[in-house]
Amino acid sequence: xxSVMDEEVAATVPGRRLVIFDFDGTVADTKPCIVETARRVLxxxxxAEEDLGDLGRLVGPPFPYAYTLVYGLSxxxxxxxxxxxxxxxxxxxxEAWPAFPGMRGLLSSLRSAGRLVAVASSKNQPLLERCxxxxxxxxxxxxxxxxxxxxxxxxxxxxxxxxxxxxxxxDEAVMVGDRSFDVEGASGAGVPCVGVTYADTGDLxxxxxxxxxxxxxxxxxxxxALMGEAAPGV
Numbered sequence: 654x655x656s657v658m659d660e661e662v663a664a665t666v667p668g669r670r671l672v673i674f675d676f677d678g679t680v681a682d683t684k685p686c687i688v689e690t691a692r693r694v695l696x697x698x699x700x701a702e703e704d705l706g707d708l709g710r711l712v713g714p715p716f717p718y719a720y721t722l723v724y725g726l727s728x729x730x731x732x733x734x735x736x737x738x739x740x741x742x743x744x745x746x747x748e749a750w751p752a753f754p755g756m757r758g759l760l761s762s763l764r765s766a767g768r769l770v771a772v773a774s775s776k777n778q779p780l781l782e783r784c785x786x787x788x789x790x791x792x793x794x795x796x797x798x799x800x801x802x803x804x805x806x807x808x809x810x811x812x813x814x815x816x817x818x819x820x821x822x823x824d825e826a827v828m829v830g831d832r833s834f835d836v837e838g839a840s841g842a843g844v845p846c847v848g849v850t851y852a853d854t855g856d857l858x859x860x861x862x863x864x865x866x867x868x869x870x871x872x873x874x875x876x877x878a879l880m881g882e883a884a885p886g887v
Contacts, residue, residue, distance in 0.1 A: 655874045656857060659866040662845045666866070667881035671826040672763055673815050673844070676774035676781060677712055678831035678852035680756055681788060684712050686742075686749040694737045700724070712854045713832030715775035718806050735803070743780065747787035753851065755872035755887040760793035762887065763879065769819060771796040773811040773828070773838075777803075795819075808838025816842065829875065831855045833863035840864055847878050 657663050677683045688708040695705060710723045717735035720726045726734065742749070763770050772794055774781050781799035785791050798814050805811075808830075816826060823843030828835060830846055832855040839846040840863075848860030848868040860868045869875040876887040 654870070655877055656861070656868040656870075657866070658861050658864075658868070659845075662866045663847075663878070666827050666845065666847065666878060669825055669827045671769040671771065671815070671819055671821055672879055673771045673773050673812060673826055673828045673839075675828075675830035675832075675835045676772050676776055676784065677750075678854040679829055679835075679849055680752060680772065680790065681750040681784065682753050682852060683750045683784075684709055684852055684854055686745065687712050690738055690741050690745075693741065694734055695724070697737070698730075698734055709854055712852070713775075713834050715800055715803070715806055717803055732803070739780075747784075747789075750784045750788055752788045752790055753872055755876075757790060757793065758887045759872055759876045759879075760790060762876065764793060766880065768879075769795050769821075771798065771815045771819075773798050773808065773815050775800050775805075775808065775811070775834075777801075807841065808834055809841030812838055812842040812844055816844075827879070829879070831860075833859050836860060836863035836865045847875065849875055851875075 674680050691708050691711050711719045714722050717731035720731035720734050760770055776799050778799035785797060796818050798811050826844045828839035828844050828846040831849050831852050836846040845866045848865035850856055850870050857868050867878045869878050873887050877883060
């Protein structure tokens with residue numbers, strides 16, 4: 654069931670012209686590959702398996718900062734781990750970042766309804782573009798904005814860049830994301846956020862606690878939140 658935390662704002666979501674999606678854990682089921690690649694790199698870097706804990710915590714915060722946030726690595730070590738991670742990740746194929754079942758149908762429905770659809774992701778821009786083209790959803794986004802440098806930690810800047818691209822105000826947009834970083838980044842830009850839990854990354858408590866106006870447990874529920882009704886093909 655779709656969880657609604659702010660009924661007044663949630664009621665405005667289907668009428669907002671621009672829908673901004675996070676990528677990892679929202680559009681694409683990337684958690685398995687991110688976790689496996691990070692495990693390989695961290696073990697090679699000298700960490701013990703028992704010290705890794707829940708590697709899924711790395712899905713959401715931007716690299717290399719994520720390694721400092723989750724594992725307390727120094728800035729230099731986090732940068733080196735990220736370098737090794739990217740050496741592996743950039744050579745993977747589309748099977749590493751498949752779109753969630755029903756996602757293509759949802760994106761198509763939004764576009765057919767006249768909505769603008771964009772991505773704001775902490776992935777670096779070239780990799781983000783490659784992932785989207787590889788999974789076959791490139792034709793369904795009006796604009797794609799990835800991280801421009803590793804110095805960028807806040808998602809707010811990315812969301813503001815999307816708004817600026819379309820010359821729209823925050824009252825005309827809604828964000829969709831799977832972690833508190835997405836919700837907080839959207840809030841910083843004055844944009845409400847619909848959280849999602851179908852990637853098994855962030856949960857209801859995390860997303861609601863960060864200020865999500867609604868939380869969807871499936872792509873179908875997300876379609877309901879964004880369109881006010883069941884989306885065809887989802």
